[in-house]
Amino acid sequence: MSGAYSQLLEATISHLEGLKQKGVHYIDVSPESVNALIEPVLRKSDSADGEIRIPPQSVIHSSRENEPSIYDSQRLSSADKVSAMDQLRDEILSSNKSPELLASGANLVFGVGSVDADLMFVGEAPGEDEDREGEPFVGKAGQLLMKIIQATGLDRKKVYIANVLKYRPDTPSKSFGNRKPRKDEIETWFPFLMRQIEIIQPKVIVGLGATALEGLLGHMPTGITRLRGNWQSYRSVPVMPTFHPSYLLRNQSWAVKRQVWEDMMQVMERLNIPISEKQRGFFLKK
Numbered sequence: 001m002s003g004a005y006s007q008l009l010e011a012t013i014s015h016l017e018g019l020k021q022k023g024v025h026y027i028d029v030s031p032e033s034v035n036a037l038i039e040p041v042l043r044k045s046d047s048a049d050g051e052i053r054i055p056p057q058s059v060i061h062s063s064r065e066n067e068p069s070i071y072d073s074q075r076l077s078s079a080d081k082v083s084a085m086d087q088l089r090d091e092i093l094s095s096n097k098s099p100e101l102l103a104s105g106a107n108l109v110f111g112v113g114s115v116d117a118d119l120m121f122v123g124e125a126p127g128e129d130e131d132r133e134g135e136p137f138v139g140k141a142g143q144l145l146m147k148i149i150q151a152t153g154l155d156r157k158k159v160y161i162a163n164v165l166k167y168r169p170d171t172p173s174k175s176f177g178n179r180k181p182r183k184d185e186i187e188t189w190f191p192f193l194m195r196q197i198e199i200i201q202p203k204v205i206v207g208l209g210a211t212a213l214e215g216l217l218g219h220m221p222t223g224i225t226r227l228r229g230n231w232q233s234y235r236s237v238p239v240m241p242t243f244h245p246s247y248l249l250r251n252q253s254w255a256v257k258r259q260v261w262e263d264m265m266q267v268m269e270r271l272n273i274p275i276s277e278k279q280r281g282f283f284l285k286k
Contacts, residue, residue, distance in 0.1 A: 069236035070201055081115035084199045092166055092192055106170070107134045111162035111196055118271055119154065120202040121145065122193065123244065124211035125165035127178040136161050141245040145208075148245070148260065151282065152268055162196055164215040165189045181211055190215045197237065204270050205237050206263075209244030229263050240267050258283035 076084060089110050109126035112135050121137075129139030137145050146156055164186055169179040181189075193215065197205070207213040210224040216234045220227075224241060232239040242263040248256060261282050268275050 067235050070198055071236055073198055075201055076199065078116055081199050085115060088192065088195050106167040107131050108166055109134055109136050109163060110166060111160060112136060113156060113160035114158055115160065115200055117158060117160040117200060118203040119267065120160045120197065120200060120205045121208060122205055122212045122216060123163045123208045125163050125181050126168040128168065131168040136163050140249055144245040144248060148264060152264055153273060160200055160202065162193060164193050164212055166192055186211065186215045202237060204267055205234060205239045206267060207239050207241045209247065213241050228259065238270060254283060254285060
């Protein structure tokens, strides 16, 4: 390792430690900057030449990363956002996308919440309860999501909740249960979610489960278990991957609940939402 690089590394570490002492818990660093910092690093080993190169940190590159930043477009007033959402809803209702869903009698599940929300939650698709009510996350998984949101100090009216698919995926002979969206369905319906994100311009998106993240990132480079808790990006919007609430209903592990809560505390820090000592202790075994 060169002397100049050592000095740069020491200065960077010192600066980060200083920020941490001042209460800063995160900073925005692009994948390119991270790779530029770690690429020159050499470490001693037992190899023939006595050195090995440390491989670049694994960075999740979205296949949508070349699309322009959400924040490059003009920020609309609240009234204009409502109008734009209404137009988008009408466009979906008049579209001929996924005719098999429309023919099945499924109801449009557009989205719900504040068009001025700083925080947006994205799920995969409506289920039976959502199809019946015409609103996302109203079943048991939705009730759990509401508890998670309320634990942060927010409520359903202050965030925006939507799905990648706007209709419940059809099931063979209308059989019981819900079906995971196919990749072609994700790509067909994602442009409508993209438009919602462009209108709202949230400061943070929480991706609920693998299917939602596949839509946002364009692909799933690794499983949700490894991806969760690690910040990603959709067109400059920070994205926090976490488990879908339905997974928490199936897995009552205290540790998994804590993982989701740690993900949400990262979101709270990113949005400058105060976190009390009581909140920091949620789902920690006494």
